[in-house]
Amino acid sequence: MMNRLAINIAGLELSNPTMLAAGILGISGLTLSRVAKAGAGAIVTKSLGLQPRAGYPNPTIVQVESGLVNAMGLPNPGIEHFTQEIKFTRSVAPLIISIYAFSTDEFAIAAQKAVKIGADALELNVSCPHAKKTGADIGQDPKLLEEVVKATKRSVKKPVFVKLTPNVDSIVRSAKTAEKAGADALTAINTVKAMVIDIETAKPILSNKIGGLSGSALKPIAVRCVYEIFDAVDIPIVGCGGISTWQDAVEFLQAGASAIQIGTAIAQKGLNIFTQVNEGIEAFLEKKGFHSVKEIIGLSHKSK
Amino acid sequence: MSTITQKINFLRIVEIEKIVRESPTVKTFFFADELSAQGKPGQFIMVWIPGYDEVPMSISSTCSDDLVSITVANVGEATRIMHKQEAGGILGIRGPFGNSFSPVKGKALLVGGGTGIAPLVFLAAELAKLKTKLTFLLGAKTKEELIFLSYIKAIISRTKGKINAATEDGSFGHKGVVTELVETTLAKEKFDKIYACGREPMLYKIFELSNMHKISLQMSLERIIRCAIGLCGSCTIGKYRVCADGPVFTSNQLQEVVNEFGKLKRDFNGTKISV
Ligand SMILES: Cc1cc2nc3c(=O)[nH]c(=O)nc-3n(C[C@H](O)[C@H](O)[C@H](O)COP(=O)(O)OP(=O)(O)OC[C@H]3O[C@@H](n4cnc5c(N)ncnc54)[C@H](O)[C@@H]3O)c2cc1C
Ligand SMILES: Cc1cc2nc3c(=O)[nH]c(=O)nc-3n(C[C@H](O)[C@H](O)[C@H](O)COP(=O)(O)O)c2cc1C
Ligand code: FES
Numbered sequence: 001m002m003n004r005l006a007i008n009i010a011g012l013e014l015s016n017p018t019m020l021a022a023g024i025l026g027i028s029g030l031t032l033s034r035v036a037k038a039g040a041g042a043i044v045t046k047s048l049g050l051q052p053r054a055g056y057p058n059p060t061i062v063q064v065e066s067g068l069v070n071a072m073g074l075p076n077p078g079i080e081h082f083t084q085e086i087k088f089t090r091s092v093a094p095l096i097i098s099i100y101a102f103s104t105d106e107f108a109i110a111a112q113k114a115v116k117i118g119a120d121a122l123e124l125n126v127s128c129p130h131a132k133k134t135g136a137d138i139g140q141d142p143k144l145l146e147e148v149v150k151a152t153k154r155s156v157k158k159p160v161f162v163k164l165t166p167n168v169d170s171i172v173r174s175a176k177t178a179e180k181a182g183a184d185a186l187t188a189i190n191t192v193k194a195m196v197i198d199i200e201t202a203k204p205i206l207s208n209k210i211g212g213l214s215g216s217a218l219k220p221i222a223v224r225c226v227y228e229i230f231d232a233v234d235i236p237i238v239g240c241g242g243i244s245t246w247q248d249a250v251e252f253l254q255a256g257a258s259a260i261q262i263g264t265a266i267a268q269k270g271l272n273i274f275t276q277v278n279e280g281i282e283a284f285l286e287k288k289g290f291h292s293v294k295e296i297i298g299l300s301h302k303s304k
Numbered sequence: 305m306s307t308i309t310q311k312i313n314f315l316r317i318v319e320i321e322k323i324v325r326e327s328p329t330v331k332t333f334f335f336a337d338e339l340s341a342q343g344k345p346g347q348f349i350m351v352w353i354p355g356y357d358e359v360p361m362s363i364s365s366t367c368s369d370d371l372v373s374i375t376v377a378n379v380g381e382a383t384r385i386m387h388k389q390e391a392g393g394i395l396g397i398r399g400p401f402g403n404s405f406s407p408v409k410g411k412a413l414l415v416g417g418g419t420g421i422a423p424l425v426f427l428a429a430e431l432a433k434l435k436t437k438l439t440f441l442l443g444a445k446t447k448e449e450l451i452f453l454s455y456i457k458a459i460i461s462r463t464k465g466k467i468n469a470a471t472e473d474g475s476f477g478h479k480g481v482v483t484e485l486v487e488t489t490l491a492k493e494k495f496d497k498i499y500a501c502g503r504e505p506m507l508y509k510i511f512e513l514s515n516m517h518k519i520s521l522q523m524s525l526e527r528i529i530r531c532a533i534g535l536c537g538s539c540t541i542g543k544y545r546v547c548a549d550g551p552v553f554t555s556n557q558l559q560e561v562v563n564e565f566g567k568l569k570r571d572f573n574g575t576k577i578s579v
Pocket of ligand 2: 024047072098189535536
């Protein structure tokens with residue numbers, strides 16, 4: 001029987017369009033493999049750098065009404081250390097290694113190392129809103145973004161996904177820049193820059209004061225970003241931001257995403273969320289008479 | 305839409321109502337919080353010391369009037385600042401998080417080392433309500449560091465149970481480590497369940513002993529906690545997350561992660577280091 005949910009994105013064969021979002025349970029190979037076994041069509045690691053990084057002190061996460069604000073500060077053991085983890089993720093699902101770096105050259109080196117240890121594809125974190133001189137500091141500068149994507153593309157043959165920040169005047173411009181520089185796919189979006197102050201003590205709660213908003217509050221922003229980008233580029237888009245049900249996932253697909261990523265919702269729904277979303281999409285396709293998930297990608301643009 | 309997970313994860317500012325000194329290095333802090341007061345033995349809360357750090361602490365007691373306690377050893381910066389606080393001081397808390405010990409009827413062996421005694425005292429009070437027969441083994445460096453001794457004695461006498469302690473310097477009870485008491489106790493007696501909390505080398509030894517004697521086991525583990533809601537991956541042991549799948553694990557689960565349990569943990573950047 002044909003798998004309605006199967007999708008090829010930038011050369012990666014996914015059994016379904018759900019992926020784990022970067023930075024969620026992505027430090028341990030065994031938990032990544034557990035996520036794949038729970039139904040994710042692809043897994044993405046925590047953003048890894050060339051050097052180990054401890055991240056920010058706690059508090060690193062704050063609950064708000066319809067989401068979370070986090071400033072973990074990219075804690076990670078470094079790409080080299082990840083060699084020990086990657087053996088546990090073999091053959092469970094395509095593995096995308098998320099990387100961050102502080103310069104064009106470093107991005108190229110990090111990309112080569114990530115491919116060498118076994119990445120099926122890379123996702124460039126040029127969008128983390130709370131790390132200095134990397135993440136969004138790169139993604140918000142079109143020239144730097146272009147150079148980083150070009151340098152990475154030159155250094156590796158594996159597909160390169162570029163994860164975009166919504167904290168810019170025009171995410172469409174970032175998307176076009178990344179595409180022109182050679183990106184194979186785009187992930188939209190990373191968190192929106194945010195902060196929370198405790199009024200009893202008049203103190204910002206996060207140790208880094210400023211963090212990124214994720215969860216359902218982000219969803220309409222992310223849907224809009226995917227919708228706008230879809231009109232402007234020809235490469236596939238991975239939708240991300242506040243997805244917690246199959247309906248959310250379908251909305252992103254109809255906005256123009258070829259696959260979706262899930263992060264924050266795992267806290268409430270557990271790892272079963274991947275299977276739940278997949279079953280929901282499948283039933284929806286069947287009910288509507290679609291033979292493949294590909295038929296609904298960008299569907300909302302046709303009703304203009 | 306606000307789910308239960310979201311509700312317990314909201315930060316609440318509480319006032320410290322009472323502080324009790326348990327030992328030269330350990331203090332118990334009492335405060336009122338409706339959600340934490342519904343916590344079960346084994347569950348933990350995240351405690352924000354405004355302007356400093358946020359650290360995980362097991363619930364050491366709950367009370368019908370929403371009063372809750374945590375029992376804190378002074379080991380580093382955050383806990384040192386907590387220890388300087390006085391009644392009327394302020395803490396930020398979220399939780400309770402994680403799973404809990406499942407109470408057994410019949411005969412239970414409880415083994416606590418250091419501040420690991422705290423969540424077990426909470427459990428002992430619950431088990432006593434079920435009329436479970438308790439044997440409580442405690443371990444600490446010195447007599448002064450044996451916390452909750454008289455409280456445990458009171459619970460034990462109600463359940464006709466037993467209590468025994470070990471101190472490393474021999475200032476009270478058996479001179480040596482508490483696992484030696486576990487060994488001799490298990491050689492003589494059968495139990496329906498063993499519960500343990502304390503340092504990991506001690507826990508590992510008890511895990512081996514429980515396997516040898518084929519007694520089911522639950523123990524509470526510690527790893528670096530950041531999000532406490534199962535997202536960030538700081539707290540993993542094998543495929544499990546201590547904050548969301550634990551902190552209480554059974555012998556079968558520990559067997560699944562035996563490559564790491566008692567041997568490896570992750571430091572703040574996620575590198576595996578020895579326990
Ligand atoms: C589920 C759980 C329940 C706990 N319950 C208790 C308890 O009831 N009573 C008690 O005294 N202690 C408890 N701890 C340990 C307690 O969290 C640490 O002692 C405390 O975080 C130390 O903070 P510090 O800033 O004073 O010390 P630091 O100098 O910052 O660190 C000293 C050591 O404490 C540990 N630690 C520091 N930060 C964290 C963190 N965010 N998560 C986990 N460990 C950390 C590390 O092992 C570190 O090496 C528990 C830990 C966990 C994981
Ligand atoms: C705790 C946490 C850690 C994150 N770490 C990373 C990271 O390392 N790299 C990255 O590109 N995005 C990171 N993100 C952003 C997510 O990948 C995702 O873009 C964002 O959370 C929106 O999706 P969601 O609402 O489904 O969580 C993190 C998000 C959270 C909540
Ligand atoms: S502390 Fe974040 S997953 Fe457990």
